[in-house]
Amino acid sequence: MKRRATQTWARLGIYAFLICAAAFFLLPLYVMLATSLKSMDEIRLGQLFALPAAPSFDAWRAAWSEACTGVSCEGIRGGFWNSVAITVPSVVLPILLGAINGYALSWWKPRGGEWLFGTLMLGAFIPIQVMIYPLVKLEAAIGIYSSLPGIVVVHIVFAMPIMTLLFRNYYAGLPGELFKAARVDGGGFWRIFVQLVLPMSTPMLIVAAIMQITGVWNDYILGLTFAGRDHLPMTVQLNNVINTTTGERLYNLNMAATMLTSAVPLLVYLISGRWFVRGIAAGAVK
Missing domain, CATH: 1.10.3720.10 (MetI-like)
Structure with missing residues (x-):
């Protein structure tokens, strides 16, 4: 019984570590995705981890076909x-x-x-x-x-x-x-x-x-x-x-x-x- 309890705590510890590691590596991805869907007015509020109030793909369209890369403004x-x-x-x-x-x-x-x-x-x-x-x-x-x-x-x-x-x-x-x-x-x-x-x-x-x-x-x-x-x-x-x-x-x-x-x-x-x-x-x- 004691051995089973030890194995359970060890498994919980492994899961906790894996969840923390996943969150650590996924956090920058979340920030980039959330920021890309926000307007500049919402970004200025400084709420880095907040979800977009009104998600928009306007920035994605501009990045793809309108953003300036030097003297050319045809996106990436x-x-x-x-x-x-x-x-x-x-x-x-x-x-x-x-x-x-x-x-x-x-x-x-x-x-x-x-x-x-x-x-x-x-x-x-x-x-x-x-x-x-x-x-x-x-x-x-x-x-x-x-x-x-x-x-x-x-x-x-x-x-x-x-x-x-x-x-x-x-x-x-x-x-x-x-x-x-x-x-x-x-x-x-x-x-x-x-x-x-x-x-x-x-x-x-x-x-x-x-x-x-x-x-x-x-x-x-x-x-x-x-x-x-x-x-x-x-x-x-x-x-x-x-x-x-x-x-x-x-x-x-x-x-x-x-x-x-x-x-x-x-x-x-x-x-x-x-x-x-x-x-x-x-x-x-x-």
Whole structure:
């Protein structure tokens, strides 16, 4: 009886901690959402945590299509489509290349593979800021600086080490007998990869996609440096909206723009979160 009571109190303590942690992390999200739905007259009252008296999406419409980002007042919708154009190839290509690298390094073990893997891991620990200037000079020399291919190449370069690590660890945990049987049946490198390995990689592909989408979509410094004026991502446009405001600072518009900018990674995680947990449990990041 005493043991059962102890377990009950322990469970209540865990629930209390989880509720407090959830409230701590969700409070800023609530403040942003509530503020974005208020008018400026209501915001001036200083009641930060109060619900909107008359909720309105006017600030959201203005943030999307009317807010000024420098000299242009077309909202952040242009930055949204720029972010989509940057994110799609910057997610698909690194995941594909990382899967191939991880597959080769875990099962085929090419000559010099350990040195290659060590070099990639070394690259994962080099700060991005250290590599910006050399990459600027390199891309300028080959003519892709300040362009869409230029920013995509940069994201691929910085994603390759972690993508290779994730896939290598995942594939190394798969039963070796499957691979050996496939080779006995005459399967080559690409046939085994496409017909055997990829169908078993769904949880890890979801993990990699969530990590890459979140990283690329939320990136600011690389987009500002490499994308060029015509391809600025949504995060850069958000910064321009907030910092080019003249006169009264429109907090409801700023919060609405922030919510719109963060909507895509939030939706991706909410939709595929269970796959993310499953991929981690399957050994994707062990």
